Amino acid sequence: MVGRSALTYPPRSNRGIALLLVVSVISLLTVVIVQFGRSMRTALVESSHYQDRAVLAAAVQSGTDIGIAVLRADRVGGEVDSLLEPWALIGAESLTILGGDTELQLTIENLDGRLPINGLVPSGGGGEGQGSTPEHLRDMLQRLLLSGRFAIEDEGQAREIVDSLVDWLDSDDNESPYGAESSYYESLEKPYGAANTEVEFIDELLLVKGITAELLYGNDEMSALAEYITVHGDGRQININTAPVELLLALDERLGDMEAELIEAFRREPENEELLADVSWYQTIPGWPGDIVLDQQLLTTGGSFFRIISEAVYRDARMIAETVIRRENEQEMEILSFRID
Secondary structure, X not given: OOOOOOOOOOOHHHHHHHHHHHHHHXXXXXXXXXXXXXXXXXXXXXXXXXXXXXXXXXXXXXXXXXXXXXXXXHHHOOOEOOOOOHHHHHHHOOEEEOOOOEEEEEEEEEHHHOEEHHHHOOEOOOEOOOEOOHHHXXXXXXXXXXXXXXXXXXXXXXHHHHHHHHHHHOOOOOOOOOOOOHHHHOOOOOOOOOOOOOOOOHHHHHHOOOOOHXXXXXXXXXXXXXXXXXXXXXXXXXXXXXXOHHHHHHHOOOOOHHHXXXXXXXXXXXXXXXXXXOOOHHHHOOOOOOOOOOOHHHEEOEOOEEEEEEEEEEOOXXXXXXXXXXXXXXXXXXXXXXXXX
16 A cells, blocks of 8 residues: 655744744834834925925015015105004004915014114214214113113113123223123133124124123013114114104103103104104194203104014914015115024
């Protein structure tokens, strides 16, 4: 009798190894598939993110272009700048663009309505420049710092800040009574020298003795000094039509809340727009104290420097572009800085 041929099996140890190998391969494939899925989801999310950024970038650029066009058209209409003009009122309502999916908020500020910090010292190393003298602006800054709106403890601290700013800006190494020159800054744990030249960026002021982030940018209780000063412009005049009333109060120690309310109400009344071409228009306000005459060397009614803030919202994303421009006339518009947050 012929028997059946016997079936042969691999040794048990080999079968175990094969099973482990299959399990390992399956596990590896599972990891690869899971990782691939994650990568695809990440790629889709990133692609969507980049798409949103592209839409927002286009929107804020459009806002900036609109702002520049408005300022150019405004200059054609005259050299006076006030809070009654289209550039100042453009932020009253938001714009809906790109098929209604994107919201754009545009704000334009006249930086000539702020205290020009570089005017605290003579321009060009000795000349007095246009407008007031440096001493006028120093006194004004001192009064502003002591207005109770900022993180300033006392008059001594305010004087230290003013003198230190003067030393930071001037070209010599002569230290003011309460100021600081390079010898002070070089003695710090992380030494550096005084700039001895004009300030180009507001953030640079944090290097100056006495100026803290709390003072410069404010907090929940105190105002930000940065909102009242500017590093742009080589003159020493402030636009009385656009300056914050808190800054105008620092023009003269006799000014108080009543005068501030009179100024603000008058310059926002449309029927007074033509009167705003004269720096002494405040004297025509009914109820204005006759003995208070502001220093006209400190004042102007026009502006050359503007900040355009273009903010766009698309879906859940937001982008802000900040542009500072210098407007010489309706044709010459120079972009001094551009930043996106």
